[in-house]
Amino acid sequence: MINIPFLRLVRVHALAAAGDAMITVALAGSLFFSIDPSAARLRVTLYLLLTMAPFAVVGPLIGPALDRFRGGRRPMVFAINGGRAFVAFLMISNMDSLLLFPLAFAMLVLQKSYGVAKASMVPLILSKEEQFVGGNARLALVGSVCGFIGAGPALLANLLGGSSWTVGLAMVVYILAALSSLSLPQGRIAPEPIGDEEAGQLSGVGIRKAASATGTLRGIVGFITFLAAFALRGGADDVNLSGVGKAFGAGVRHALQGDVASDASPAWKLGLVAAALVSGFLVGSLLAPKLRDRFREEVIIAAALVALFLVGLLAAWGGGFGSTLLLALGVGMTASAGKLSFDSIVQRDAEDANHGRAFAVFETRFQIFWVLGALIPVVIPMPARVGFILIAIAAAAATVFFWVRRTPIQEGRSGPATGPAHQPQRA
Incomplete structure (x- = not known):
């Protein structure tokens, strides 16, 4: 049976x-590509620190606002998209003025607020726990595809x-999103502050370890983004990515010696890395629901970490541009599958929690992980192979923390909302 409310959420x-x-x-x-590579690190560091500021706003304010907003989630989603349209309107005449920076900051806050609001709508529309991963995956897939589609007319308008x-085109689209949100269900209202039962559910061992693993994956996304950016754009630390097929030991030796290139790589190579990362997100969004039909969310997260460890070692072994693309694809896949599984765990194991508030808190943490991961290759110049090895080490450490120290209760069941009827279908 077609879920009409969910289709409306997909449209928004x-x-x-x-x-x-x-x-x-x-x-x-106006951001990364306008910065001279030879003087980029300090300015990129400041930019990354600035990206944490929207989440500092989202964390303490947006979650409680979602739960207490009169009329439920629907008017909040409408207000957020309407606010984005208004900010875009103000940006039209200020693209070359200093006012652009606070406007861009406001847009970041509203974008992150929408992400929290959207995630909090899923458990209200999809009542069955086994639908959570599939629903989140469809939204992630639609978001990625429509991002690609939206970039086309945006490039044409820019030209x-x-x-x-x-x-201006974005403003029109945001207005359409706001109008479409009026068809969403209202959702419940939670005027009371967090209680002991909700706090206990959100601080459970399963959710805490899943959050740690998902945060690690998010941090690796930021890490490889800026590792590849500096490695391929050139500057003071142009990293030679040649040498596909070298033995692992030789690759480590050359990496530690700091191989450098004489010329910066063309910009299209960084574009391919970004495309590989986004493609990985798409593939992960498609795979996660199918895996969930056979395995618990905890198994999916652990498998994602192990897979990333192996891909990281393989990339360090190869060390070439092809290995960079492979690792970017693997990072996107595992981060997407892990995040979707984590969302499902929260919606399943903390079913009595106020999800607007909960997702605001977790998204704040994950963005901080992303920024911290991105800061490492920005602050510490390193050859690409060293970065690939660090990714493998981080994935291995996260696997040990997440899986090896599981309690007997966690091994026997996936969460308090999972009944016996679900167990025969899942590993």
């Missing part, structure tokens, strides 16, 4: 994702009329 999310892609295209020239046209 598709429009919101397309608008986000258009804003990204409009702002692309014809500049960044102001692109932001």
Whole structure:
């Protein structure tokens, strides 16, 4: 049977994702690629620290606001998308002024707020726990695809009329998203502050370990993004990525000696790495629901960590540009599958919690993991192979912490919301 409310949420999310892609295209020239590679590290470090600020706002404010907003989730989603349209309108005439920076900051806050609001809608629309991963996966897939689709007209508008046209197009899309959100169900209201039962559910061992593993995967996403960016763009630490097929020992030796290239790699190579990462997110979004039909979410997260460990070792062994693409694809797949599984664990094991507040807290932590992971290759110049080895080590350590120290209760069941009827279908 078709779930009409969920299809309406998918429509809202598709429009919101397309608008986000258009804003990204409009702002692309003002961020990383406008910075001279030889003097980039300090300015990129400051930018990364700034990206944590929206989550500092989202964490303590947006979650409780979602739970206490009069009328439920629907008017909150409408208000967020309407706010994004208004900020985009203000950005049209300020793309070349200093006012662009606080406006871009406000857009970041609203984008992250929407992500929290969207995630909190899923358990209200999909009542069965086995639907959570599938629902989250469909939303992630739709968001990625519509991001690609939205980038097309955004690039055309940017070519014809500049960044102001692109932001104007995004404003129109956000207005459509706001109007579409009026068809969403209201959702429940939780005016009371967090109670002991909710706090106990969210601080359970299973959720805490899943959050740690998912945070590690999110940190690796940030790490490889900026490791590849500096390695391929050149500057003071141009890393030679040649040498596919070298023995692992030789690869480590050359990496530690700091092989450098004489010329920076072309920008399209970094574009391919970004495309591989996004493709990995898409594949992970498709695989997670199918894996969930056979395995518990905890097994999926552990398998993602082990797979990333193996891919990291393989990339360090090869050391070439092809290995970089392979690792980016693997990071995207495992991070996507892990995040979707974590969302399902929270929605399943903390079913009595206020999910708007819960997802705000966890998204805050995960973004901090992303920034910390990204800061490492920015602050500490390193050859690509060293970074690949660090990814493998991080994945291995996270696997040990998450899986080996599991309690007997966790081994016997996947969570308090999982009844006996579900056990025969899942490993």
